[in-house]
Amino acid sequence: MFFKKKGWKAFAVAGALSVALAACGGEDTDGDLGEDPVDPDTNGDEAPADEGSDGAAIEESYHWDFVTEEVDGQVQYEYAQQFADLLEEKSDGKITMDVWEYGAFGGATEVDQVESLQMGDVEFAIVSPGFTGGMVPEGQVFALHFLFPDDLEVTQEILNTSEALNVHLAEMYEAQGIKPLAFFTEGAMQWTGNRELRTPDDFNGFQMRTQESPLIMSSYEAYGADPAPLSWGELYLALDRGNRDGQENPIFFIEDASFHEVQDHMTISNHNNYVAMTTVNPDFYNELPDNVRALIDETVEEMQPIVFDMQAGMNESYLDSIIDDTETPTEVITLTEEEREAFRELALPIRDEFRDSVGEDGAAMLDLLEEEIAAFE
Numbered sequence: 001m002f003f004k005k006k007g008w009k010a011f012a013v014a015g016a017l018s019v020a021l022a023a024c025g026g027e028d029t030d031g032d033l034g035e036d037p038v039d040p041d042t043n044g045d046e047a048p049a050d051e052g053s054d055g056a057a058i059e060e061s062y063h064w065d066f067v068t069e070e071v072d073g074q075v076q077y078e079y080a081q082q083f084a085d086l087l088e089e090k091s092d093g094k095i096t097m098d099v100w101e102y103g104a105f106g107g108a109t110e111v112d113q114v115e116s117l118q119m120g121d122v123e124f125a126i127v128s129p130g131f132t133g134g135m136v137p138e139g140q141v142f143a144l145h146f147l148f149p150d151d152l153e154v155t156q157e158i159l160n161t162s163e164a165l166n167v168h169l170a171e172m173y174e175a176q177g178i179k180p181l182a183f184f185t186e187g188a189m190q191w192t193g194n195r196e197l198r199t200p201d202d203f204n205g206f207q208m209r210t211q212e213s214p215l216i217m218s219s220y221e222a223y224g225a226d227p228a229p230l231s232w233g234e235l236y237l238a239l240d241r242g243n244r245d246g247q248e249n250p251i252f253f254i255e256d257a258s259f260h261e262v263q264d265h266m267t268i269s270n271h272n273n274y275v276a277m278t279t280v281n282p283d284f285y286n287e288l289p290d291n292v293r294a295l296i297d298e299t300v301e302e303m304q305p306i307v308f309d310m311q312a313g314m315n316e317s318y319l320d321s322i323i324d325d326t327e328t329p330t331e332v333i334t335l336t337e338e339e340r341e342a343f344r345e346l347a348l349p350i351r352d353e354f355r356d357s358v359g360e361d362g363a364a365m366l367d368l369l370e371e372e373i374a375a376f377e
């Protein structure tokens with residue numbers, strides 16, 4: 001049984017957004033965005049379980065594919081599984097999904113998976129903006145270090161409510177055949193390395209593995225590193241063989257992918273947070289009956305607090321696993337605020353690089369996002 005939490009789409013800027021929400025059926029059934037107790041017989045809809053929230057029965061059966069960039073036990077895959085279960089339950093078994101681990105859908109890389117979504121070979125995908133820098137340059141806003149607040153609850157609230165992201169950036173993605181339905185954090189990112197990373201000097205000539213986005217690379221070039229993109233499926237071996245010196249990721253991922261086993265050092269830098277997007281092929285989504293779309297939107301909304309708690313729990317417990325691992329020990333250091341400041345100073349000019357490279361609309365989107373973030377601080 002699910003109880004609706006406070007509506008995550010309680011957008012700060014009500015006007016345009018509530019229109020957008022109403023159009024896609026994303027409001028609570030009573031039209032407000034507050035907490036509503038859920039009738040266990042109906043999963044919170046006034047209609048029975050196999051009806052959409054507009055009350056019309058779902059007539060057809062549907063079977064869809066949902067690809068993720070992670071594997072069993074990791075945040076994205078667990079999210080997609082729970083999403084599929086919830087949708088099946090809400091639709092009384094009329095909607096079922098195959099959930100794919102990273103690499104399982106035809107051996108595709110992260111970038112191939114995005115292309116599968118764009119072509120409609122899969123209906124749903126979890127996409128990390130770090131792999132779409134070549135397709136939607138504005139999505140590189142998530143590559144900017146020290147942009148979002150350190151407090152992840154506040155960051156998630158911004159991801160849920162930002163007009164810059166949920167309207168303007170979402171439109172830019174949709175124009176490229178990728179429709180974001182939600183943005184969620186997978187946790188603060190940390191560095192691992194084959195040497196200690198405490199100051200920008202430590203990055204001098206450092207072969208940093210990054211995702212496939214020019215601005216992620218620029219961020220590390222600003223620290224003096226020598227970044228190069230690589231799919232994460234090849235990263236363990238690259239770190240082990242010394243083809244890459246280090247990488248960035250949330251703690252749960254560092255541990256679960258065993259990167260800590262082949263890295264002697266981890267730096268708690270919190271220089272950024274890892275954002276993922278729940279996305280859908282826009283043509284597929286727009287052609288669905290209203291009641292089916294409404295059920296999808298409702299499920300996306302319900303998953304937001306679930307995935308937040310999931311990443312928080314995993315990141316906390318996996319830090320202990322790394323610290324407690326005596327067989328393949330990793331020295332863990334935490335940057336002081338002064339040490340972080342040295343990186344922040346070098347990272348700030350990358351925002352200008354972002355503005356110069358994405359054009360007027362992208363620059364305006366970042367301006368608005370900065371204002372929204374400032375309003376939370």
Ligand code: 6CS
Nearest residue numbers: 069070110232249253274
């Ligand atoms: O580093 C990466 O590329 C991977 N990191 C995470 C947290 N999820 C999937 C992604 O491909």
